[in-house]
Amino acid sequence: MASENDNAMSRSRSSMTFARRGTPPRRANARRRHREDQLWRVSARVASFLPFAGLIFVIVVLALKAWPAAQVNGPSFLTSSSWLPGNTYGAVVHTHGVAHPAGSAYGAWPLIAGTLETSGIALIIALPISIGTAFALTERLPRSIAQPISFFVEILAGIPSVIIGLWGVLQLGPFLAAHVYPLVANHVPNVPVLRYFRGPTGYGEGLLTSGLILGLMIVPIIASTTRDLFQQVPALPKEGAEALGFTDAEVARQVTIPWVRSGIIGATVLGLGRALGETIAVAMVSGSILGHVSSNIYGTMTTIAATIVSQLDSAATDGTGFAISTLAEAGLLLTVISVIVNLAARSIVRRSSAMSAPVGRS
Amino acid sequence: MDESRKTDISPDEIESVLEVLDPDSNRPRDIIQTDGLNLRFGETSILSGVNMNFPRGTITALIGPTGSGKSTFLRTLNRMNDKVRGFRHEGDVKLEGRSIWGADQDLLDIRRRVGMLFQRPNPFPMSIKDNVVAGVKAHGIAKGKQLDVVAETRLREVGLWDAVKDRLNDSPYRLSGGQQQLLCLARALAVGPEVLLLDEPTSALDPLSTESVETLMRTLTPALTLIVVTHNLGQARRVSDNTMFFYEGRLVEHGPTKSLFDQPREADTARYVNGLMG
Numbered sequence: 001m002a003s004e005n006d007n008a009m010s011r012s013r014s015s016m017t018f019a020r021r022g023t024p025p026r027r028a029n030a031r032r033r034h035r036e037d038q039l040w041r042v043s044a045r046v047a048s049f050l051p052f053a054g055l056i057f058v059i060v061v062l063a064l065k066a067w068p069a070a071q072v073n074g075p076s077f078l079t080s081s082s083w084l085p086g087n088t089y090g091a092v093v094h095t096h097g098v099a100h101p102a103g104s105a106y107g108a109w110p111l112i113a114g115t116l117e118t119s120g121i122a123l124i125i126a127l128p129i130s131i132g133t134a135f136a137l138t139e140r141l142p143r144s145i146a147q148p149i150s151f152f153v154e155i156l157a158g159i160p161s162v163i164i165g166l167w168g169v170l171q172l173g174p175f176l177a178a179h180v181y182p183l184v185a186n187h188v189p190n191v192p193v194l195r196y197f198r199g200p201t202g203y204g205e206g207l208l209t210s211g212l213i214l215g216l217m218i219v220p221i222i223a224s225t226t227r228d229l230f231q232q233v234p235a236l237p238k239e240g241a242e243a244l245g246f247t248d249a250e251v252a253r254q255v256t257i258p259w260v261r262s263g264i265i266g267a268t269v270l271g272l273g274r275a276l277g278e279t280i281a282v283a284m285v286s287g288s289i290l291g292h293v294s295s296n297i298y299g300t301m302t303t304i305a306a307t308i309v310s311q312l313d314s315a316a317t318d319g320t321g322f323a324i325s326t327l328a329e330a331g332l333l334l335t336v337i338s339v340i341v342n343l344a345a346r347s348i349v350r351r352s353s354a355m356s357a358p359v360g361r362s
Numbered sequence: 363m364d365e366s367r368k369t370d371i372s373p374d375e376i377e378s379v380l381e382v383l384d385p386d387s388n389r390p391r392d393i394i395q396t397d398g399l400n401l402r403f404g405e406t407s408i409l410s411g412v413n414m415n416f417p418r419g420t421i422t423a424l425i426g427p428t429g430s431g432k433s434t435f436l437r438t439l440n441r442m443n444d445k446v447r448g449f450r451h452e453g454d455v456k457l458e459g460r461s462i463w464g465a466d467q468d469l470l471d472i473r474r475r476v477g478m479l480f481q482r483p484n485p486f487p488m489s490i491k492d493n494v495v496a497g498v499k500a501h502g503i504a505k506g507k508q509l510d511v512v513a514e515t516r517l518r519e520v521g522l523w524d525a526v527k528d529r530l531n532d533s534p535y536r537l538s539g540g541q542q543q544l545l546c547l548a549r550a551l552a553v554g555p556e557v558l559l560l561d562e563p564t565s566a567l568d569p570l571s572t573e574s575v576e577t578l579m580r581t582l583t584p585a586l587t588l589i590v591v592t593h594n595l596g597q598a599r600r601v602s603d604n605t606m607f608f609y610e611g612r613l614v615e616h617g618p619t620k621s622l623f624d625q626p627r628e629a630d631t632a633r634y635v636n637g638l639m640g
Contacts, residue, residue: 240484240546243440244497244553245473254496258487 059335065328068098072322073106077329080107083290088318100322108304108330110293114207115303115337118282119275121211122218126271129215130222131264135252137223138230150227157220165281168213173204173285181208181298199296205287206300213285214278218271225267229260262349269345276338279305304334376419376603379584390459393418393557393587394439398453401434403446408434412453412613414606416557419584423598423619424591426608427639435608436559436591440476441469457557474501477555482566483542485534485549490526493534493545497553516548520578540571547578558582560590564597576601595635599623607631 070077072095086104093102133153137146181201188197233256241251257264287300288310294301302310308327315323377391392415399412409431416422424432434443441462443449455462462472474497485493494513498504504512513530517523522544526537534545543563550558560579564572579588579601592598598605599619606616607630615622615631626632633639 236480236482236484237486239442240478240480241486241496243442243473243478243480244500244549245470246497246500247470250500254488255486261487 059332062328062332062335065325066332067325069106069322069325069329071096072098072100073326073329077106077108078112078333079109080105081109081291081293082107083110085314085318085323088323092320098322099320101318101320104318104322106326108333110291111302111304111307111330112333112337113293114210114286114301115276115305115334117207117301118210118214118286118303119272121208121297122214122275123268123272125212125215126218126222127268130219130226130267130271131257133219133223134226134230135256137227139248139252139256150224153220153223153227156216157224161217161278161281162284164213164217165284168209168281168285169205172213173209175204176209176212177201177204177298185296185298196297199298201298202287202300205285206298207286207294208297210282210286210301210303213281214275217278217281218274221271221274222264222267225270226260226264229263229267230256233259265345265349269342272341272345273338276341277305277334279309282306283310304330304337308334371603373417376417376584379419391417393458394589395456395459396453397456399435399438399455400452401431401438401443402448402450404448404450407611409608409611409613414613414616416587416589417604418587420603421579421583421588421590421601423602423605424589424608425593425595425598425605426614426634428593430608431611432591432606432608433561436561436589439557439559439589440473440478442478444469470501474553475555476557476559477550477553478559478561479543479547479550479563481562483539483546485537485542485545488534489531490534490537490545491530494548494552497549501553503553512552516552517545519551520544520548521574522548538571540567540574543567543571543575544578547575551582555586557587557589560588560592562591562593565593572597595623595637607634609634 082105084103084105086101088101091102092099094100133149137150137153141149181204185198185201188194190198237255237259238251241255246254282303283306286302286306288302288306289300290302290307290311308331311323311327315327318324394416396412396414399409400407401409412435424436426432437443438451439455439462443451451463457467457472457475460467462476486496488496491510491513494516495504495509498509498512514523514527517526522541525541526545534542537545543566547563564575567575576597579590582588590597590602602619604616605619605622607614607622607626607628609630615626615628617627622631623635626635630639
């Protein structure tokens with residue numbers, strides 16, 4: 001009420017001003033509103049263009065920086081495992097007109113493998129946990145318990161990755177290496193696939209620990225999105241399934257999850273993007289070993305993101321700038337991998353959404 | 363249509379027909395019996411003292427104003443209320459003489475035997491064919507190639523086959539509302555229920571779809587026993603053999619549909635069926 005009165009008063013005051021200037025007040029008001037509208041539309045257009053411009057800018061700069069390294073490293077950058085900076089104080093040689101230290105040779109295969117492996121492990125662990133959590137929160141637990149748990153899940157999402165990395169390297173890794181990994185490694189049969197879980201378990205820094213830490217970090221992302229999705233599934237189809245004699249598990253598998261499948265895939269891609277690009281936590285728990293692919297799941301390794309951050313300082317000592325250029329090439333590679341993952345997820349969503357109901361429909 | 367077709371048949375005639383049709387004619391005549399049934403949510407009493415028998419192969423309409431307890435009563439019969447917080451029941455519901463809450467009863471089997479059709483169509487997010495056979499698969503009634511036969515039989519039974527035979531693998535959500543409801547009916551029939559509960563099955567449908575559902579309801583008896591909640595008094599008159607009138611948490615009156623509508627014994631019933639009370 002009060003604000004309406006205020007408006008009425010200000011309107012009458014301005015109309016008096018306009019009346020004195022001889023401008024019809026209503027037309028002036030309409031003009032002001034059109035100006036506002038135009039400003040709004042232009043700013044919305046600019047704002048919508050900014051993320052796109054940002055992405056293009058980043059990719060162009062990365063590509064320009066990476067170009068010299070890409071010329072010298074060639075396609076074997078994707079398959080080779082060596083990571084030799086060469087003699088940074090020695091002679092500078094030129095390949096294809098690009099200056100680089102003698103003896104330098106770079107291959108990113110261990111980094112690519114490490115990135116995909118850790119993210120894969122993270123996803124395998126996080127997806128069932130997240131969906132289970134979302135289910136418990138929306139369907140099984142009473143409100144009084146679900147609400148605090150929801151709160152903690154969201155808090156977990158907000159913990160800085162350096163803290164989780166620190167906990168991983170000081171507590172989780174050593175604990176697993178001392179008590180859990182040997183148990184698994186000594187009892188797994190020596191057959192294909194499972195053989196990967198045998199062998200030396202190390203000291204807790206390595207592939208599996210990195211995957212577990214990443215999994216922990218993406219659970220809140222996937223779980224909280226999935227929880228919100230489940231809440232949007234209408235009661236009627238779920239009741240229909242119950243009335244047909246479905247168990248709770250069958251209702252979940254055949255109705256609730258398919259209803260929001262594309263949303264879950266979207267949430268998973270969000271989590272996967274985080275896992276692929278996560279840097280500092282992985283740099284802390286991976287063992288940061290360059291130049292070789294771990295022979296079992298416990299071995300030390302590194303990822304593209306972790307390598308960029310851990311090698312940046314020493315790369316800056318390369319006077320030719322070739323080491324930096326190589327890191328830019330690795331960065332470009334990570335960007336490409338992320339984009340491919342996103343596109344792949346989109347095509348899955350497009351194919352699976354043919355059967356699913358639009359969210360919110362009953 | 364011939365409105366008096368149903369009501370002209372006396373219960374005795376129905377019974378004699380049943381004895382011919384039903385190989386298990388020595389089973390109880392009443393497929394469902396409620397015995398001093400009181401229903402409550404927490405402290406709030408929803409319905410009290412319902413003693414009612416549902417003869418096999420008949421259609422019973424449940425009528426009454428909103429909030430009279432008829433939907434709660436219906437949803438009790440296949441135990442859909444069991445997991446609603448605060449739901450309490452006293453008395454008993456017997457399915458073929460055995461309590462539906464008995465320790466020897468399996469909830470999933472109760473729901474297979476007592477199917478349900480809802481207010482609005484609720485197809486599952488899977489193909490049309492998978493919708494029809496979803497329950498069949500879950501209960502392990504048929505598998506593999508048999509499922510195709512089940513799907514075709516049931517879709518023909520509800521008159522949907524010609525409309526969907528070329529798009530069995532498409533989404534059900536592109537069908538019209540009436541077609542979706544028929545699909546849900548086919549799905550419910552596929553698991554071979556003995557009783558079908560219908561909770562205002564046509565309230566979201568257009569008149570033509572309503573008519574086809576009503577026609578189907580009549581063809582489903584006497585093989586099935588139908589119990590239908592409806593706000594549409596005309597529908598109750600058209601399809602049902604017996605009618606129960608609920609008002610303010612009580613079963614006020616029940617009896618053969620024609621006599622309940624034409625010569626109601628209670629004043630409340632008279633006011634409701636004559637449209638003087640909504």
